[in-house]
Amino acid sequence: MSALLETEHVTHSYGAKTVLENVSLAVRAGEIVALAGPNGAGKTTLLKILAGLLVPRAGCVVRRTEHRADVAYLAQSEELPLDWSVREVVELGRLPHVGLWRALSNRDEAAVDEALERTGVAPLSHRVLSTLSGGERQRVALARALAQEPRILLLDEPMTHLDIGHQVELFSMLRSEAAHGVGIVAVMHDLGFAARSDRCVLLSNGSICADGSPAEVLRADALERTFDVAVEVLRTSDGELTIVPSPAKKGASWIGRQRSF
């Protein structure tokens, strides 16, 4: 299956600091790609380049979608107007379809309804955002992105600030979107969820150091090299991978580990 969105040998820098170097990444329909790596590895920059928010200094981005609404982006801690109702926020997702001056059509309203339903916030439709919990707000932000009816969903740390229950809930929503054919790229710090993705891409110092199935990428040696911390990769009773820090591991410097700057 050909990729819907891909970067080809992309390099990017902020001033003199190179943050991405020769990165090639393809996203196909229906797969969840987890972008993992230490802070400052270039994950957010790569996501913004995929979203068209940054133009790479070198290399190119190939977009095989027809409409500008086909790529939806959810920023890290998306800003939400707290005095708005849920529905008002989700309706903004229709802007790529209706533009700045046309009113929402029946078709647009139906898409908003469906996004509210799929994220489970339809019963909160008329609630003001300030009255919602962090988990509910994140679902509203996702509903806004889904109202675009995107073919690609780019998410920057969607699990941040969510408790484990809401993290699981959000991940199952992403799984359901992928089942509907949406290609998903999500920056993930929780390697447990990265292990449940279809593909895992490990970034380090602006380069991709591993790209493949979670089992191929999330190996203890690769993770220790990338994150500079000792870990153990375990299998849960249902056969899924899980990654835990391992302070007792021989040779590991768990607290006060030294890094060279």
Add this chain to the structure above:
Amino acid sequence: MTLAMQRLASLRADRPRKARALAVILGASALLAFAIAVSATTGAMPISLHATWGALEKGVLGRTSLLEGAEIVAFNLRFPRVAMAVLVGACLGASGAAMQGLFRNPLAEPYLLGVAGGASFGATLAFMASGNLGPLVGDVPFVEGRFAGAVPLFASLGAAGAVVITLLVARTGAAGRSTSLLLAGVVVGAVLVSMTTYLMLKDADRLRAVVSWSLGNLASSSWRSVAHAAPYAIVGLALLFAMARGLDALQLGEDTARTIGVPVPALRLGVIAGASLATAAAVAFVGVIGFVGLVAPHVMRRIGAPGHRVLLPASALGGAAMLVLADLGARTIVRPAELPVGVLTTFVGGPFFLWLLRRTR
């Protein structure tokens, strides 16, 4: 569920919001109509509602030669003053709402980008140039003298110049565009205020006229000044209203707004142009009137109009009503003298704003 059924369900579910938006617009319109009626009939010389209506009828039909007695006062003095208050209040209310939306900051106001500082500097230059003003000015802050026409012209040039300088300074900033604009606006405004103060002290004879102007006053409003200000105000307001949905999208952050198809730099420029045009038109003719542009949008947002397609017109209506009532107070509270309306809006608006903030918590 079929599409039609889904639509029906969404319409039913959506009714409270649309009804609330309609109620906000109708309520603000009714308040404005009430303010206009009270203000037009009340003053140093009370004019009956009948005479006021008669004056309006004859004026609108172009039969001004038939005006008699109180109708003349109503048509030539009261109406232009009320019309100017409506125009200026609407400009300040809508510009305040747009600036708060643009900067996503509830403390943003129409004068943020140096408009007030620039207008005051321009007006002070005009006062200095018009040698026949100054200490001769009596109870009214500035009179229609030989050079009085230069004040609005210089004030609007000063306002436009200040915004252009702010934009140029912000371009060199390393911080985000919005932060750079805010900082540049504060700096340009402060420098212009210090330059204005220097000019005022250098020519102390004109001090009273300049201070009165800078405090805001609608006393010298005439049909001519209304006709001069109206085109700029209308174009500015129309530009702002056209940006409403873009401002809505901006509430999700600049990056997200861009990904849903909003041309953020063009939107920012459009809002700044619209707000500056409307605000400059307002301050050029009546001076700097504080708090209307800050309080009106807050009130409208609180009573249920957070989206800009409702918030902008509602803030325009609310700002207009506020200023009409404030002007009524300014010319009746210490009768027969007058308070500068800017003093009253700040005196009442400040504590009211604090009360509003306490209620928001």
